[in-house]
């Protein structure tokens with residue numbers, strides 16, 4: 101018996117935006133069970149037992165995070181992070197556009213478990229269709245009595261407020277998100293205090309990713325044992341891998357956590373004819389590159405870490421031998437430089453310099469000294485700033501310098517990109 | 528400066544936005560979105576009215592709006608195209624796509640066609656359509672795998688006056704791939 105999709109079940113078959121279609125495949129049963137049969141503490145316990153780990157990038161255990169909420173009588177908030185903007189990541193958008201009720205149900209159950217006074221979805225501004233879909237779905241849920249006051253006659257009340265972003269990667273970082281949601285510039289704040297203690301409007305706040313929350317209804321409805329039968333011991337459950345780059349069939353692939361890169365590549369149709377694998381990033385632009393020696397690494401949180409990268413958002417981007425890694429690094433450098441919020445000097449200045457140096461290398465004016473400067477960013481840009489954008493912006497470059505030093509050196513000796521020079525010569 | 532028309536024409540929506548949040552200041556962004564939907568961009572008078580509604584100074588509202596790249600502060604075309612120029616799209620030829628669009632529209636990125644119909648933007652932010660690279664958005668509706676012919680078809684659809692939603696239906700689509708029945712190989 102093979103894998104059965106959980107989070108993407110029914111997508112592309114029926115119209116899951118229609119609440120009846122969603123209920124027809126077991127939808128809102130998790131919410132019903134939670135409200136009718138379980139106490140908030142019991143729901144929390146199940147999520148903890150399930151081993152669910154956050155899908156937003158860090159893989160932090162969700163049940164443990166919920167346990168950080170202080171019991172001090174202040175109002176609490178639940179915020180769904182739907183800002184999805186890590187380059188090479190695109191599964192949250194699909195989950196929202198094609199299965200909005202699953203997310204709504206996940207939020208409602210999580211709000212019940214955490215005792216939230218109100219829930220928010222911080223939705224990436226570009227997701228206009230997702231916004232319209234969520235609005236329609238929430239209206240249907242409200243008409244059925246699943247949203248608003250006295251949900252399913254249980255006495256539990258909850259409102260979900262959808263807040264549209266407006267084009268700023270940094271608003272995906274949870275404290276930048278909260279600043280933005282409060283009506284400010286999306287500038288991150290120092291942690292601690294963590295949002296669970298002092299978050300939205302200074303109140304205890306849980307921030308969870310879209311995909312994380314979409315797991316919750318299934319855990320509650322089908323149980324912890326079933327959930328843990330999927331994935332690995334330390335990374336249980338299903339995961340939607342977003343595959344892009346140089347493969348035949350890019351797209352979203354829902355699979356048990358721990359599938360290997362080789363298995364995923366195979367499902368994605370493999371590389372283009374005659375091409376050789378150069379490397380891949382398992383978790384978006386921020387993840388260090390892995391090489392052809394790493395194809396059997398299971399794509400779960402711990403194995404990717406042991407291999408010297410990270411699962412991150414599971415946005416898997418594949419590079420073949422036609423791709424210049426210096427060029428990729430330059431794309432990322434431009435991106436991070438544009439998206440730095442500018443509060444911290446190492447990040448504001450460092451991302452801009454990195455971008456300039458990489459451009460110089462690409463255009464043929466780079467020196468070996470430039471490579472030393474890039475290497476030194478590890479010291480100057482990691483662990484020196486308010487949030488992790490600064491660190492994240494260095495991981496890919498550092499990993500290429502380490503694992504593909506010849507790519508950089510060739511740019512210096514050839515006076516530009518060898519791949520492009522080759523193209524020019526043969527043209 | 529006169530009060531913007533949407534204050535009265537969209538009075539209910541404005542009130543609903545203000546009511547949605549525990550603190551009024553949070554209504555800044557949704558009100559910017561509303562003003563932009565009505566006018567196409569956020570004007571000085573919009574900004575002043577929104578500052579007043581949310582109880583902040585105009586300078587504060589200005590500092591907030593300037594943080595976010597999706598807000599337009601000058602008039603734009605009826606249709607706004609955002610071409611993605613992050614990694615996946617870059618690898619699949621977004622540079623050529625941008626060049627093609629610039630040529631066809633007779634404008635540079637950041638400009639609007641003289642008839643006021645189309646504004647062309649290039650974004651360094653990944654728009655979360657990497658499987659559909661190179662991708663673009665028309666008024667935030669997705670268009671997948673845009674080669675030169677498709678780019679021309681999109682421009683034609685715009686000139687025919689199709690709604691952005693219809694354009695999204697025509698040129699967008701689902702990114703899910705089948706995995707049912709997958710079993711781990713024996714390794």
Ligand SMILES: Cc1cc2nc3c(=O)[nH]c(=O)nc-3n(C[C@H](O)[C@H](O)[C@H](O)COP(=O)(O)O)c2cc1C
Pocket residue numbers: 153154155156157158159160162181182183184185186269270271272273274275307308309310312313487488489492
């Ligand atoms: C620069 C940066 C960008 C981030 N962007 C996102 C994002 O778009 N979506 C997301 O869910 N988490 C993002 N995160 C992680 C969040 O800060 C946070 O850890 C996450 O939303 C927690 O949810 P989870 O525990 O369910 O994973 C980002 C982090 C950083 C440092």
Ligand code: SF4
Pocket residue numbers: 270287288439440441442443444445447448485486487488489490
């Ligand atoms: S590290 Fe960069 S993005 Fe993060 S707070 Fe500092 S300047 Fe802003």
